[in-house]
Amino acid sequence: MFKIVEARSVGFKIKQFVIEAPRIARKQKPGQFIILRLHDAGERIPLTIKCSDPKAGTVTIVVQSIGKTTSLLNLLETGDYILDIVGPLGHPSEIEKFGTVAILAGSVGTAMALPTANALKAVGNHVVFIEGARNTEMVVFEDEVRQASNEAYIMTDDGTYGEKGLVTKKLNDLLADGRKIDFVLAVGPVPMMRAVAQMTAPLGIKTMVSLNSIMVDGTGMCGGCRVLMGDKTKFACVDGPEFDASIVNFEVLTQRNAMYRDKELQSLQRFEENKEKELAQVRAQYAKQEAAHNG
Amino acid sequence: MVEKNTLPNKERMKIERRPMPEQNPELRSHNFKEVNLGLSAEDARIEASRCIACGKPACVTTCPVGVKVREVVDLIYAGDYLAAAAKMREDNALPAITGRVCPQEDQCEGGCIVGNKGKPVAIGNLERFIADFERESGKLGLPTNDPATGKSVAIVGSGPAGLSAAGDLIQKGHRVTVFEALHELGGVLIYGIPEFRLPKDIVRGEVDNLRKMGVVFETNVVVGKSVTIDELMQDEHYDAIFVATGAGLPKFLGIPGEHLNGVYSANEFLTRINLMRAYRFPEYDEPVYDCRDRDVVVVGGGNTAMDAVRTAKRLGAKSATLVYRRSEVEMPARKEEVHHAKEEGIQFLMLTNPIEMLGDEKGWLTGARCMRMELGEPDESGRRSPVEIKGSEFILPANMAVIGAGTSANPLIQGSTPDLKTNKKNYIVIDEETTRTSKRGVFAGGDIVTGGATVILAMGAGRKAAVSIHEYLTTGVWETAPKETATKA
Numbered sequence: 001m002f003k004i005v006e007a008r009s010v011g012f013k014i015k016q017f018v019i020e021a022p023r024i025a026r027k028q029k030p031g032q033f034i035i036l037r038l039h040d041a042g043e044r045i046p047l048t049i050k051c052s053d054p055k056a057g058t059v060t061i062v063v064q065s066i067g068k069t070t071s072l073l074n075l076l077e078t079g080d081y082i083l084d085i086v087g088p089l090g091h092p093s094e095i096e097k098f099g100t101v102a103i104l105a106g107s108v109g110t111a112m113a114l115p116t117a118n119a120l121k122a123v124g125n126h127v128v129f130i131e132g133a134r135n136t137e138m139v140v141f142e143d144e145v146r147q148a149s150n151e152a153y154i155m156t157d158d159g160t161y162g163e164k165g166l167v168t169k170k171l172n173d174l175l176a177d178g179r180k181i182d183f184v185l186a187v188g189p190v191p192m193m194r195a196v197a198q199m200t201a202p203l204g205i206k207t208m209v210s211l212n213s214i215m216v217d218g219t220g221m222c223g224g225c226r227v228l229m230g231d232k233t234k235f236a237c238v239d240g241p242e243f244d245a246s247i248v249n250f251e252v253l254t255q256r257n258a259m260y261r262d263k264e265l266q267s268l269q270r271f272e273e274n275k276e277k278e279l280a281q282v283r284a285q286y287a288k289q290e291a292a293h294n295g
Numbered sequence: 296m297v298e299k300n301t302l303p304n305k306e307r308m309k310i311e312r313r314p315m316p317e318q319n320p321e322l323r324s325h326n327f328k329e330v331n332l333g334l335s336a337e338d339a340r341i342e343a344s345r346c347i348a349c350g351k352p353a354c355v356t357t358c359p360v361g362v363k364v365r366e367v368v369d370l371i372y373a374g375d376y377l378a379a380a381a382k383m384r385e386d387n388a389l390p391a392i393t394g395r396v397c398p399q400e401d402q403c404e405g406g407c408i409v410g411n412k413g414k415p416v417a418i419g420n421l422e423r424f425i426a427d428f429e430r431e432s433g434k435l436g437l438p439t440n441d442p443a444t445g446k447s448v449a450i451v452g453s454g455p456a457g458l459s460a461a462g463d464l465i466q467k468g469h470r471v472t473v474f475e476a477l478h479e480l481g482g483v484l485i486y487g488i489p490e491f492r493l494p495k496d497i498v499r500g501e502v503d504n505l506r507k508m509g510v511v512f513e514t515n516v517v518v519g520k521s522v523t524i525d526e527l528m529q530d531e532h533y534d535a536i537f538v539a540t541g542a543g544l545p546k547f548l549g550i551p552g553e554h555l556n557g558v559y560s561a562n563e564f565l566t567r568i569n570l571m572r573a574y575r576f577p578e579y580d581e582p583v584y585d586c587r588d589r590d591v592v593v594v595g596g597g598n599t600a601m602d603a604v605r606t607a608k609r610l611g612a613k614s615a616t617l618v619y620r621r622s623e624v625e626m627p628a629r630k631e632e633v634h635h636a637k638e639e640g641i642q643f644l645m646l647t648n649p650i651e652m653l654g655d656e657k658g659w660l661t662g663a664r665c666m667r668m669e670l671g672e673p674d675e676s677g678r679r680s681p682v683e684i685k686g687s688e689f690i691l692p693a694n695m696a697v698i699g700a701g702t703s704a705n706p707l708i709q710g711s712t713p714d715l716k717t718n719k720k721n722y723i724v725i726d727e728e729t730t731r732t733s734k735r736g737v738f739a740g741g742d743i744v745t746g747g748a749t750v751i752l753a754m755g756a757g758r759k760a761a762v763s764i765h766e767y768l769t770t771g772v773w774e775t776a777p778k779e780t781a782t783k784a
Contacts, residue, residue: 023521037478043571043580044478068580084478086515216571216581219476219517220705221486222563223545228554233547238706252554255658259556263582270577 106188353406388462394423454482456741543705552652595699
């Protein structure tokens with residue numbers, strides 16, 4: 001069981017958790033992820049690690065309530081426990097000195113991009129961080145974004161904060177202004193990453209995207225997270241999660257990510273009707289394990 | 296003094312092999328309960344009386360873990376089932392499991408001399424009987440451990456190789472920790488083999504037995520990611536490591552359309568069902584394609600393909616068809632599974648090979664374009680290789696397809712342990728005698744060395760490694776001379 005030492009809301013339906021997981025904290029590098037499971041009947045879902053503290057033995061994750069498991073997770077508070085967490089999984093981000101790098105992150109993707117931004121800045125890159133969110137309530141970690149970058153822009157879809165428009169608009173503006181950008185990292189919803197790839201590929205700017213395909217084990221064993229890179233099949237969990245955007249087949253990614261859409265909705269609906277019961281089920285796990293331990 | 300069988304051999308040979316009681320095929324093809332129900336005590340004794348106590352019991356020599364079958368059978372005949380189970384446990388830490396999933400026809404029962412004229416003694420069924428009898432009696436004949444040696448062993452992977460090595464090493468007085476990447480212990484026994492062939496409670500029971508013997512288990516640790524082999528030795532002070540991570544990555548066919556929704560690797564499909572219990576969605580969160588009243592095609596001829604196709608049938612598939620490019624004779628699956636599958640209404644489409652998966656405009660599978668095959672010259676595996684028949688193309692309707700085309704080596708340990716020698720296919724190279732790898736203190740066995748094989752072979756590898764690890768821990772002597780091991784193609 002993994003103890004939540006701090007849980008706090010950081011935006012609309014977005015929560016940050018600091019969790020005791022010493023093994024993961026010792027090994028985690030920017031770009032890597034964990035897989036967690038909340039209770040005995042729970043599914044395994046991948047979540048990117050925002051940062052870790054090897055001394056304290058903690059990892060930090062940021063979760064947006066979207067489906068059943070993320071919604072249930074976001075009901076947990078400081079002092080609660082998560083049944084299973086495994087990681088750090090996947091390859092770390094490529095960190096080298098490119099020159100000027102642009103990091104485009106959509107809402108909760110900001111948390112995933114932050115450690116990589118910090119690392120890229122630390123090796124001497126000029127980091128331009130473009131954070132996008134639907135509205136002001138979903139803008140997260142602005143201070144940290146400013147710290148992790150040399151230049152930061154906040155974009156909102158409705159213009160309620162920062163500039164109005166998508167992150168790709170800002171990237172387009174910068175490029176139109178003649179800014180030389182040597183490397184781009186995009187972390188966010190598939191349509192956003194796809195739009196970034198379409199923009200940078202013709203310009204020959206090396207661009208990486210962090211793919212969020214559906215996973216089960218996360219160690220290469222099931223192949224459910226397979227993605228098409230050109231004509232090659234890759235597993236996002238062990239070959240990724242970051243891939244060269246110019247060869248990602250986004251169409252197949254979108255199609256595969258939609259595979260369980262109806263079941264996801266069904267699960268979410270069922271959860272909405274039984275929130276308290278589900279939460280009690282998660283909390284009962286710890287008591288059960290304690291009893292087994294003492295008995 | 297145990298009661299001896301005084302019946303003359305001629306009479307013993309006349310006794311018919313006791314059939315394994317089974318769930319009715321029609322009934323069981325709609326549930327996940329175990330197919331085989333187990334022998335009664337009376338039948339077990341009758342079955343044991345069929346053994347002619349031959350001079351050279353090939354049942355022992357054909358067993359990869361060397362179970363003293365003759366002595367076990369004698370004890371069953373004498374009615375001392377607990378003693379029989381304890382005798383079994385001297386060589387086999389997981390009898391309730393092997394009694395269910397071993398390919399006995401190729402091993403103990405294949406060697407049984409009674410089988411030359413009639414049917415061999417049902418050793419597998421007897422093994423299962425005594426293991427179940429012991430468990431239900433609650434009087435477990437767990438062996439006692441030798442005095443503590445102060446040495447510690449880390450075992451990577453809690454599948455059959457890891458568990459059997461753990462059982463042997465804990466008995467030798469070493470401290471044993473087993474690391475498992477998934478949240479549940481048992482490896483392929485949990486995620487791969489379905490409930491109807493190996494109930495998960497049986498696996499949990501065997502794991503609990505090891506825990507009672509002192510084995511420590513740590514789940515959610517991916518060695519190679521959460522911790523490396525070097526860190527286990529240097530920072531966590533393990534004196535020896537046994538790498539038993541299994542075969543790993545699923546192979547796909549490399550044909551167009553394998554990315555369509557509805558196409559699974561056998562590993563994924565079975566993991567969703569067995570580990571994640573997706574067949575009980577939405578009570579369980581993990582979803583799986585709803586194949587009720589749909590056409591399902593499973594590609595492959597091994598036990599994994601067989602498990603997948605029988606699972607699809609149980610999920611309510613309209614048709615569940617096994618497609619295999621050779622003929623039934625060449626199928627590597629256990630005979631019993633083939634027989635059970637046919638009883639359950641699985642369609643066998645032999646000498647057929649899919650060349651393309653077809654889908655609709657939304658990316659959902661609609662069918663498999665297949666070719667008819669004929670058998671040509673034998674290939675390197677000695678089996679006649681399938682050759683396409685020109686112009687034989689046809690479309691097989693399919694809403695779900697499961698690819699059981701084998702696996703390739705998982706790279707996580709090798710990638711994080713640069714001084715661990717691997718072969719061309721990235722399997723770990725060991726010295727076959729000692730299971731030692733190229734790295735001091737590190738041993739390996741099971742599918743990560745041989746490529747995909749069987750539960751009992753992995754258990755045999757685990758036992759062999761345990762002997763060698765014990766020797767190394769006792770003597771401290773390490774000679775590295777790993778030879779290339781033959782890897783199954």
